[in-house]
Amino acid sequence: METETMNTAVKTASSEKPSSCLARQPILSKDEKVLGYELLFRESPQEDRFNADLEGGTRSIIDTLNVMGLDAVCDGRRAFINCSHDMLLKGFFQLLPAEKAVVEIQENVPVDERVVAACEQLRMDGYEIALDNFVPGDAREKLIPLANYLKIDVRRVVEQHCAALVAKHGANCTMIAQKVETRLQFIAALKDGFTLFQGYFFRHPERMRARHIPANQASQLRLLKAISAPEVDFDAVEALIKQDASLCYRLLRYLNSPLVGVSNTVHSVRHGITLLGERELVRWIRMATTLIMGQEKCSDLVLASLVRAHFCELIAPKVNHGSCDLFLIGMFSLMDAILEVPMGIVIEGLAFDAETRTELLGMKTGKPTALSPIYELMVSREAGEWDVVARHAKKLNLSLPFVNRAFNEAVSWAHQMTTAVPCEKK
Incomplete structure (x- = not known):
């Protein structure tokens, strides 16, 4: 029985048809419980960079989620998906369940009347919105009343500015610290007031000492x-x-x-x-x-x-x-x-x-x-x-x-x- 299953699996995996380059980065609470995953996509194996913020990349993510199933890709948790200006206006996110999809508005999206209207419609339809790579003086500040999450790159924004952003917007939005790769970065972000953390810091345990196993x-x-x-x-x-x-x-x-x-x-x-x-x-x-x-x-x-x-x-x-x-x-x-x-x-x-x-x-x-x-x-x-x-x-x-x-x-x-x-x- 197992041999037959494995042969089928290897045969399926061996197919040389085009395949999706989909990866995910976990977003966790301070006690390391997973809230969701940001999905990263590259359109073809030959490309040299992520295309999650491009129309083709986002369209492919949505298509992949519909084929594989969002629950399978994200283990039943939320999917944070990058959104370009065009994708936002074309309403492609309506293809995904509102209770599981978080629309990430990219930093290069110009905030005009159509963008504000599209975000208002998303919120009315039950979708959550995140503002990605938010920085002091960000042009997307007028979208904050519609946002559920603000994501801040802790390697890009100095710690004192991170703390100031959390103090200013933390009462209205859930603050996510991005690019948290070490325990020291996690502790600093926690001190600044962040409540969610994106990165692989939890795969490097704080207590790696010789202790008895329970x-x-x-x-x-x-x-x-x-x-x-x-x-x-x-x-x-x-x-x-x-x-x-x-x-x-x-x-x-x-x-x-x-x-x-x-x-x-x-x-x-x-x-x-x-x-x-x-x-x-x-x-x-x-x-x-x-x-x-x-x-x-x-x-x-x-x-x-x-x-x-x-x-x-x-x-x-x-x-x-x-x-x-x-x-x-x-x-x-x-x-x-x-x-x-x-x-x-x-x-x-x-x-x-x-x-x-x-x-x-x-x-x-x-x-x-x-x-x-x-x-x-x-x-x-x-x-x-x-x-x-x-x-x-x-x-x-x-x-x-x-x-x-x-x-x-x-x-x-x-x-x-x-x-x-x-x-x-x-």
Whole structure:
């Protein structure tokens, strides 16, 4: 069953038809809960820059969202979409659900009577509006009464001006700090009064010290250790699953999901294990334990780890990855951020081979390894760093349409998995 599914997936991802270059950047609250994603788009793999603010780019984003589904792309959260002058006046955003779409008015949009009227209509229709890259003395100030969000680039606007903008407009608009890439930038923006933050700072945990892993997480790691052994002891695996009511529930939920399609009635944990088979069981345990261990963290970390895992799995047949399981490499690449401990402690005691250990540790130290191009491709693709994507795809002899199709499929698959193996939304 799994082989057939994977063959279909690889065949789909391998299609050389034009594919969308869609990436997303998370927007989070101060306690690191995801509010939504800004969507970034490049029209074709050959272009050198984002086109999210151009008519063609925005039109393509809307088309992609209608094909893939906004919930799949944004995990059920809001989509912040850049809007040019022409797109605003042509009303293309009416194709998207008002409760999920946020229209980002770009800094180069001239504020004339037609623009004001279009924004008023959007608000009447239930859409939210954000003013992107807002600066002191911005020409779009007359749109502030219609705006729900003001986005300020903290690398572009000095801190004292950021604080002044928040003090002036924070009572009427939700203030979003953009380009927050480090914990220090996050702390400074929080001090300035921002309530939402856009960037990847949360993937670099503040507390990366050697600490004991909590008991509930340690039990998940024991299960991961059991399935990493050269020969899986199914009695031990069954016993560990039975000790965790959450895992038992998730196993039964997964067996009854359309992704598996088991027609038999599952009457015991052992029966469920037998129905899955060793390979699918190992795969499911890796996903389920990641979801459970990540429940106390930003759900984007968990979702991103699933996207990475399946993306790596899809490109595996086309790249040289030695003895490493690329699904596992992708899945574990964010485990240090999920658990808030160094990667060395995460993999301590797990029966990973030396090559896998080297790769996982190399990702965090920046030390070049055999799989560094794969890791860099994975990270740059999710961040929408198109030039870096192109460079590493070329190193791996992968076409950009294939890379983009595989990534889009991985996003859809990860969304399906979080439905089939549910976890608490953060």
